[in-house]
Amino acid sequence: MKKVIASVGLMALATVSYADKDLGLDEICNFNGGFQGIVTFNGAPYLRCDLPASIAVNDTVLLAKNSFAFPVLRPIVWALPGVVVVGNGHIQNANPSTVDKTVLKIEAGTQIAGAVDSNSALVITRGAQIDAQGNSASPIIFSSIDNNMTGSGEWGGLVLAGFGESNGCPNTNGEDSCEMEGVAAAYYYGGGKYLNETMSSGTLEYVVIAEGGHEVAVASEINGLTLYTVNSSTNINNVHIHNNQDDGIEFFGGDAAVENLWLTCNQDDSVDWDEGYRGSLTNVSIAQGDNADHAFELANNPDSVTAAPIARGIVTNVSVGFVGSMPGSTDVPLKLKEGTDAYFENVQILGYAGKACNDTSSAIGSSSTSYTGDVFNTMEYDCSPANDNTSYMALPASALATGYSNTSFWSAPSCN
Numbered sequence: 001m002k003k004v005i006a007s008v009g010l011m012a013l014a015t016v017s018y019a020d021k022d023l024g025l026d027e028i029c030n031f032n033g034g035f036q037g038i039v040t041f042n043g044a045p046y047l048r049c050d051l052p053a054s055i056a057v058n059d060t061v062l063l064a065k066n067s068f069a070f071p072v073l074r075p076i077v078w079a080l081p082g083v084v085v086v087g088n089g090h091i092q093n094a095n096p097s098t099v100d101k102t103v104l105k106i107e108a109g110t111q112i113a114g115a116v117d118s119n120s121a122l123v124i125t126r127g128a129q130i131d132a133q134g135n136s137a138s139p140i141i142f143s144s145i146d147n148n149m150t151g152s153g154e155w156g157g158l159v160l161a162g163f164g165e166s167n168g169c170p171n172t173n174g175e176d177s178c179e180m181e182g183v184a185a186a187y188y189y190g191g192g193k194y195l196n197e198t199m200s201s202g203t204l205e206y207v208v209i210a211e212g213g214h215e216v217a218v219a220s221e222i223n224g225l226t227l228y229t230v231n232s233s234t235n236i237n238n239v240h241i242h243n244n245q246d247d248g249i250e251f252f253g254g255d256a257a258v259e260n261l262w263l264t265c266n267q268d269d270s271v272d273w274d275e276g277y278r279g280s281l282t283n284v285s286i287a288q289g290d291n292a293d294h295a296f297e298l299a300n301n302p303d304s305v306t307a308a309p310i311a312r313g314i315v316t317n318v319s320v321g322f323v324g325s326m327p328g329s330t331d332v333p334l335k336l337k338e339g340t341d342a343y344f345e346n347v348q349i350l351g352y353a354g355k356a357c358n359d360t361s362s363a364i365g366s367s368s369t370s371y372t373g374d375v376f377n378t379m380e381y382d383c384s385p386a387n388d389n390t391s392y393m394a395l396p397a398s399a400l401a402t403g404y405s406n407t408s409f410w411s412a413p414s415c416n
Helices: none
Strands: 034-041 044-050 060-063 074-080 083-086 103-106 111-114 121-124 129-133 140-144 158-161 202-210 215-217 225-228 235-242 249-252 257-264 271-274 280-288 296-299 312-322 334-337 341-350 375-381
Touching: 034 074, 121 129, 225 235, 249 257, 271 280
Parallel strands: 044 074, 060 103, 074 111, 083 121, 103 129, 111 140, 121 158, 129 202, 140 202, 158 225, 202 235, 225 249, 235 257, 249 271, 257 280, 271 296, 280 312, 296 334, 312 341, 341 375
Antiparallel strands: 034 044
8 A cells, every 4th residue: 555645745736727527526636536645656656636436427527647736747646445436327227318428538647546455446337438548658557556566456447337238137127137246236237228239438548457356255356347238339449458366358248349459467367258249359469377267268148058149259360378487277278158159360379288279168058059150260379279079169270370469558567
């Protein structure tokens, strides 16, 4: 945890004007947070501004990189003391036409930090949006509020929810039935009573999410980035997720499209989808460390493998590499299960010699699904294409693939 410096010489506050809606809180925090003092954050002094538990103003709220209250700009670390909820779309049976439409705008270079060892998370609910547009020189960084970037499971993660379709919780008697995992009870997502597959959840551009995945209950952690029935009108491009204790990114239904994605040292699966996900991942670089689970763990629906719509994500231009020192400790790179379809194109999997490429032990579930929708094109690998059920999801012969070798915009610490 950061040590608050008790005695500081704050300069006289300056008069400033604000273009966006403010929350009426402390002026040092641009009226959008509660001032907690000056802290040392990643080796530099920052103003710690705690965000309130609820941000629902039906307007745009700006989280700026610096405080505007001084003649000389002072950097802010915006802290998540617990679960911070944007909008009110998590309420059961929220209506897309009347739900609060708050936009949380985050300036390039801004630091967002979750309280250490707490169920801290930022949740963008149905109808609300995040507008997080960093750039390669000044990314927006989500991490825990301590003095390094090497932790894991120290805070929760970033959650986006939409009104899209999930096959895991269809409209039952006109009521929402999809509830988020690991956040809080009775936080709803999905179309349910009001299906809307065109409403955007905003923009994530040049964003880092690190050190997340705090366990909120036994075997219940938050993913680095969780997308609950988010649709393809949401812009997710150039995102780096590092050292999450749970999955790096998980999709629950929807058809979100993600482009330019780096996943490093995540301890559960790097990519997970279920509940009928039908989106796309393009240009993905995955580095798996010791004791990691799968690079891709993909399902349709664990309770009903034939539930519609059938999950079928499109995955193109992918490099998966094992970078640890104990190859026997990590799981196989691919696990397609419980009725999912998938399309893979131009995939490179290296560092898995002596392991199977694909775990199909739970592929069929309780049905006789034939998996005729699975496609594997241009696959280069050093793992074994044999699996425990060779009649399903056989990989083609290894052939030269380029994968995705672009260097991330953010220099991640090495895997522990």
